Amino acid sequence: MNISKNILLWMSENKFMKERIPELKFVRKAVKKFMPGETEEDALYAAEQYLHFGVPLVFTKLGENISRLSEAQEVRDHYLKLIDKIKEKNLDIEISVKLTQLGFDLSEEETINNFLAIVKNAKEKLHNSVFIDMENSLYTKRTIDFYKKCKKDFDNVGICLQAYLFRTEKDIEELLSFNPSIRMVKGAYKEPYDLVFKNKTMVDNNFFLCANKLLSESAQKKIRPVFATHDEKLINSIINEADKMGISKTSYEFQMLYGIKTELQKKLAKDGFVIRVLIAYGESWYPWYMRRLAERPANIWFVIKNIY
Numbered sequence: 001m002n003i004s005k006n007i008l009l010w011m012s013e014n015k016f017m018k019e020r021i022p023e024l025k026f027v028r029k030a031v032k033k034f035m036p037g038e039t040e041e042d043a044l045y046a047a048e049q050y051l052h053f054g055v056p057l058v059f060t061k062l063g064e065n066i067s068r069l070s071e072a073q074e075v076r077d078h079y080l081k082l083i084d085k086i087k088e089k090n091l092d093i094e095i096s097v098k099l100t101q102l103g104f105d106l107s108e109e110e111t112i113n114n115f116l117a118i119v120k121n122a123k124e125k126l127h128n129s130v131f132i133d134m135e136n137s138l139y140t141k142r143t144i145d146f147y148k149k150c151k152k153d154f155d156n157v158g159i160c161l162q163a164y165l166f167r168t169e170k171d172i173e174e175l176l177s178f179n180p181s182i183r184m185v186k187g188a189y190k191e192p193y194d195l196v197f198k199n200k201t202m203v204d205n206n207f208f209l210c211a212n213k214l215l216s217e218s219a220q221k222k223i224r225p226v227f228a229t230h231d232e233k234l235i236n237s238i239i240n241e242a243d244k245m246g247i248s249k250t251s252y253e254f255q256m257l258y259g260i261k262t263e264l265q266k267k268l269a270k271d272g273f274v275i276r277v278l279i280a281y282g283e284s285w286y287p288w289y290m291r292r293l294a295e296r297p298a299n300i301w302f303v304i305k306n307i308y
């Protein structure tokens with residue numbers, strides 16, 4: 001991992017900076033590249049523009065590692081109200097949540113209750129799925145176990161897995177019997193060196209290997225493979241491989257983030273691929289935004305330009 005990426009990931013976890021950097025006007029201005037605004041109205045407005053050109057969405061309210069269970073209940077209630085709004089407006093929007101925002105550090109039982117309330121509502125009112133984001137590797141095993149528990153009772157839950165972790169290929173194998181919905185990503189956190197592939201090429205290779213596994217299994221099993229990446233080379237390799245396997249364009253899906261590779265998003269939609277765009281919103285954007293900067297440290301120049 002290069003030095004600037006390491007520093008940015010360290011900054012994403014630093015308490016002192018977490019309290020001060022979000023107050024800086026030029027940083028607040030720069031954040032707009034990756035999120036349409038802090039409120040759900042901002043997100044809904046952006047969603048309607050995307051839906052015009054045939055791209056459905058995923059919504060996530062930013063926040064993680066809350067310290068009181070009452071905060072988790074507020075997050076749950078926020079999503080329950082949001083589901084009603086999405087239904088009322090008849091929009092194609094799924095939800096993706098972080099378990100530590102629903103109380104995972106405090107009570108597993110409360111987290112399950114909060115999460116399943118959202119899942120149940122999404123199933124009944126939107127007929128769509130709720131995904132679980134994958135946080136840092138301290139949570140990987142617990143998150144997968146949590147997913148398995150929920151998947152037994154609800155078919156409309158998905159989980160994110162990270163290609164940078166050595167363990168992911170085996171995790172996929174173990175999840176296959178659950179007919180999972182799996183969103184593959186490269187991984188966004190600062191991780192211990194003994195758990196992750198050491199360079200980008202190795203992570204990309206592992207992503208491709210995991211994607212192949214999901215695609216080939218999707219022919220026999222009821223699984224939903226989602227490839228969340230902006231890496232055009234990887235996307236083209238996945239499309240070629242699916243083509244070789246005779247898997248139709250609509251049997252797998254791509255996802256990308258709001259503000260990144262917008263033209264590619266539109267092109268994939270125009271070419272008949274399934275693509276969803278994730279829109280993040282909310283006031284607690286600092287750690288999430290720092291991870292976006294770390295993915296492409298050149299983004300720092302964009303932040304600096306906003307000083308003037």
Ligand SMILES: Cc1cc2nc3c(=O)[nH]c(=O)nc-3n(C[C@H](O)[C@H](O)[C@H](O)COP(=O)(O)OP(=O)(O)OC[C@H]3O[C@@H](n4cnc5c(N)ncnc54)[C@H](O)[C@@H]3O)c2cc1C
Nearest residue numbers: 133134160185186187188228229230231255256257292295
């Ligand atoms: C829908 C979605 C959900 C995600 N959920 C999770 C999750 O739950 N857990 C998790 O750990 N990670 C998650 N991520 C983040 C993911 O792990 C990567 O950090 C992120 O997607 C960047 O990797 P990449 O696959 O785009 O490839 P990269 O090799 O990093 O990037 C490929 C190209 O995309 C462009 N690009 C990528 N990132 C940026 C950026 N920030 N700014 C500008 N250009 C950029 C650049 O042109 C770059 O060359 C998610 C990503 C997406 C799209």
